[in-house]
Amino acid sequence: MLKVLFLCTGNSCRSQMAEGWAKALKSAEVEAYSAGVEPKGLHPLAVKVMAEAGVDISEQRSKHVRTLKDIPFDYVVTVCDNARESCPLFPLKTKIIHAGFEDPAAAKGSEDEVLSVFRRVRDEMRDFVQGLPQKLNPGSST
Numbered sequence: 001m002l003k004v005l006f007l008c009t010g011n012s013c014r015s016q017m018a019e020g021w022a023k024a025l026k027s028a029e030v031e032a033y034s035a036g037v038e039p040k041g042l043h044p045l046a047v048k049v050m051a052e053a054g055v056d057i058s059e060q061r062s063k064h065v066r067t068l069k070d071i072p073f074d075y076v077v078t079v080c081d082n083a084r085e086s087c088p089l090f091p092l093k094t095k096i097i098h099a100g101f102e103d104p105a106a107a108k109g110s111e112d113e114v115l116s117v118f119r120r121v122r123d124e125m126r127d128f129v130q131g132l133p134q135k136l137n138p139g140s141s142t
Contacts, residue, residue, distance in 0.1 A: 001028075001029065001030065001031050002029060002030050002031065002074045002075060002133055002136070003030075003031045003033070003071060003072065003073045003074050003075075004022065004030050004031070004032055004033070004073065004074065004075045004076075004077060004132070004136070005033045005034070005035060005065075005068065005071075005073045005075070005076045005077070006018035006019050006022070006032065006033070006034045006035075006077050006079055007034070007035055007036065007037070007065060007076055007077065007078050007079065008034075008036055008037075008078070008079045008080045008082075009036055009037055009038055009040075009080055009082045009103075010036050010038060010039060010040035010041075010062070010105070011034055011035050011036025011039045011040070011042075011062040011063060011064075012036070012039075012040045012041055012042055012043040012046065012062055012105060013043045013045075013046040013103065013104050013105050013118070013121070014079040014080060014101050014103065014104070014121065014125065015034035015035065015036065015079055016034050016042055016043075016046050016057055016060055016062070017046055017049075017050055017057070017121070017122050017125045018032070018034060018077070018079060018125050018128070018129055019032045019033060019034035019057070019060060020050050020055045020056075020057040020060065021055065021125055021126050021129035021130075022129050022132065023055075024054075024055045025126070025129055025130060026129060026130075026132050026133075029132065029133055030132055030133065033068055033071065033073075034060070034063075035063050035064060035065040035067065035068050036062060036063070036064065036065065037064070037065055037082070038064075039062040039063055039064050040062060041062045042057070042058075042060060042061065042062050043104075043105055045104070045105075045114065045115065045118045046104070046118065046122075048115075048118075049115065049118045049119050049122045050122060052119070053122060053123075053126070072093075072094075073090060073094050074093070074094065074095065075094065075095050075096075075097055075136050076090055076094055076095075076096045076097070077096075077097050077098075077099055077136070078096065078097070078098045078099070078100075079099055079100065079101050079125075080100060080101065080103060081100055095136070097135075097136055099128055099135070101121055101124055101125065101128075102117065102120075102121055104117045104118040104120075104121045
C-alpha cells in the first residue's frame with residue numbers, strides 16, 4: 001500500500017479534501033494523510049461540500065507536516081504553489097509530485113459563489129484522486 005501525503009499551506013481545504021477522497025475511493029491502494037506548512041484549521045465549507053458528495057471529513061484535523069515526520073511516505077503531493085515552494089525535505093525515496101489546485105478559501109463573492117468554487121475544487125480533487133496511483137507516475141503507461 002502506498003503512503004501518500006497531500007500537502008498544502010493551511011491544511012484546511014485542498015489537502016483535506018484530497019485525503020478524504022483518497023480514503024473514500026482508494027483505501028485499498030493508498031494510505032492517505034494530509035498536512036500543511038502553516039496549518040489553519042479545517043475549513044467548515046470543505047466539510048460541507050465533501051458531505052454533499054457523501055464523504056465525511058469532519059473528524060479530520062489540520063496538522064503541521066512536522067507531526068508526520070516519522071512516516072515513510074512514498075509520495076508527497078503538493079496541492080498548492082506555496083507548499084511546493086516551501087516543501088520540507090523528505091528522504092530520497094519519497095517522490096514529490098505537484099498537482100496545483102485553486103484555493104477555495106480565497107474565493108470571493110456571495111455565499112453561493114464561494115460554495116461554487118469549493119464544489120468545483122472538490123470535484124477536481126475527486127478526479128485527480130480517482131486516477132491514483134497512476135497519476136503519481138506521470139510518465140508511466142500503467
